């Protein structure tokens with residue numbers, strides 16, 4: 394039986410995988426969820442003998458059932474190539490008694506590359522399969538990281554264009570430089586005079602403008618988005634969990650069937666949800682430990698069963714986790730409600746209306762796969778420093794939130810199961826926070842001086858993504874007022 398998706402808010406709205414990728418969101422605002430999570434159909438020991446691309450095929454074929462073997466393999470080939478700086482794609486590093494799953498070896502040295510390097514190919518294949526003739530125009534508002542990863546993924550992919558809006562004075566100098574130096578005939582980067590919310594609202598208004606949609610269709614264009622609720626981003630993230638488990642098996646670090654705990658630094662709940670789907674598909678995972686920073690809305694949810702977004706937003710040194718609404722959590726709510734779309738829809742309505750919802754005791758029991766924890770900014774810095782002093786290994790601030798939460802978890806539970814920590818960004822991406830965590834003296838150095846110093850003390854090579862922006866030419870100079878975003882889009886599309 395072919396795997397099909399439904400809206401998390403309405404069992405009657407169904408879609409094939411390729412339709413769900415094209416639509417992104419269900420028409421009732423729900424997320425597409427598998428009606429039944431498929432099971433791995435090759436053994437773990439067979440998977441242990443495969444390379445990353447082969448494992449990717451064996452996992453993704455289960456979830457993207459209407460893609461043919463040749464379609465899916467072509468997407469995988471184009472995605473996991475020398476954009477990654479290691480053939481392993483997602484290598485494991487042992488340090489301090491745990492395994493760090495390094496998800497930062499792609500084009501922008503953060504884990505979003507794992508999915509955004511394949512999404513453009515899944516999307517164009519899905520368009521072809523569903524006889525969509527228009528050129529796909531990806532519109533994205535970014536606070537920094539997602540924009541660059543999406544640009545890198547879509548650059549020069551035939552049949553697509555990408556337009557990224559960022560707050561002109563709201564991203565770091567390195568993030569801005571990464572974006573405005575982006576190559577690719579089909580890429581546009583626009584700074585707006587406004588903040589991230591203005592950029593996001595502007596993009597939403599463009600998406601909701603039916604007249605504009607009709608007029609760009611006449612010109613042969615179709616708007617789409619690349620955000621993290623698309624199953625085309627979720628499914629590729631399941632792959633590296635299966636890959637990680639089977640690498641440890643291959644190296645004799647795990648016995649087949651032995652439980653492996655996973656710790657994930659979490660924001661939008663996409664990465665850890667992929668680990669949960671991997672467990673549901675039969676991977677012998679033990680606890681899924683959800684690590685938050687000071688924006689600990691998920692920690693509170695896992696400890697009390699109440700989700701409450703009505704709180705102050707805190708800026709931390711792990712900005713990609715500074716989130717109060719974790720969109721992908723809805724997919725877990727749907728599961729723990731017993732695949733009940735109506736129940737989930739009620740809770741999401743409460744969240745939209747009051748910012749709060751509470752789950753039932755029965756649903757709470759279904760959360761037993763998870764544990765929640767959080768780390769403050771000070772604990773995060775101390776973890777980076779301690780790990781470096783003990784082992785020489787340097788982790789970024791997001792990964793350090795997870796490492797800190799893991800230490801707490803072990804001292805509270807005594808759980809000595811083997812554990813992987815999802816390492817979501819290269820320390821080179823957050824150099825200043827990382828280096829000053831090790832020693833305050835680094836605070837007086839310039840950004841690129843710090844990069845060289847990090848390379849020296851860690852004994853690692855400066856990643857290509859950083860080397861490139863030292864000298865790269867600025868290719869995008871458009872700046873606009875926040876109420877002129879639509880006009881800019883029309884100009885870019887030659888309307």
Ligand SMILES: *Cc1c(COP(=O)(O)O)cnc(C)c1O
Nearest residue numbers: 659660661662663664713817818
């Ligand atoms: C996006 C991001 C996260 C959070 O991942 P989610 O899937 O949104 O939970 C964590 N760390 C880094 C570095 C990220 O870029």
